[in-house]
């Protein structure tokens with residue numbers, strides 16, 4: 001691997017770290033983490049989401065009770081200002097990471113894309 | 119999104135495109151794609167791998183026949199010099215992309231990691 005490739009990757013790391021979006025994400029994480037109630041609610045929400053995603057991926061059945069529990073948690077986190085803001089910040093960061101990946105992986109996509117079409 | 123963040127991402131794209139690893143990958147893809155037999159074998163191998171992966175992820179049963187078919191294909195592509203070299207080039211590129219991602223996503227990992235530990 002060329003040294004240059006590592007260098008530019010560290011450039012992206014630095015740029016992410018210095019971006020407003022990252023700073024806002026970090027700030028909202030700190031706020032939620034320092035609020036015991038918010039932290040517990042957010043972790044519970046995350047765990048339920050993760051469990052449902054895994055079940056879905058594995059083709060396992062999701063019970064009516066689980067659906068209701070998940071809906072209740074979604075309603076709770078949406079009403080919680082810090083958590084709602086944290087999730088918006090995560091969403092923005094996730095869009096950026098997706099855009100960065102699309103840019104950086106374009107050379108590879110061109111190779112794989114051309115194979116599909118032929 | 120800060121302009122700087124896009125700029126550095128394009129820097130990575132350029133560096134990937136100019137890397138020896140990418141050039142080798144592209145060269146091997148072209149060689150395989152321009153050899154009708156190699157291309158067909160490689161596509162068939164890929165399709166079988168993809169089907170098995172999807173079945174595994176969905177928790178579906180993989181038949182003995184499918185396992186044998188996959189093993190036969192693996193043996194065939196391993197014996198095929200151009201395809202074997204292409205797969206090695208893909209493997210090297212995939213390691214690099216993984217390393218780049220690890221570097222670039224370190225800021226995010228730090229946030230999520232700290233949440234887990236608290």
Ligand SMILES: [Ca+2]
Pocket residue numbers: 088
């Ligand atoms: Ca809002």
Ligand SMILES: [Ca+2]
Pocket residue numbers: 206
């Ligand atoms: Ca070899």
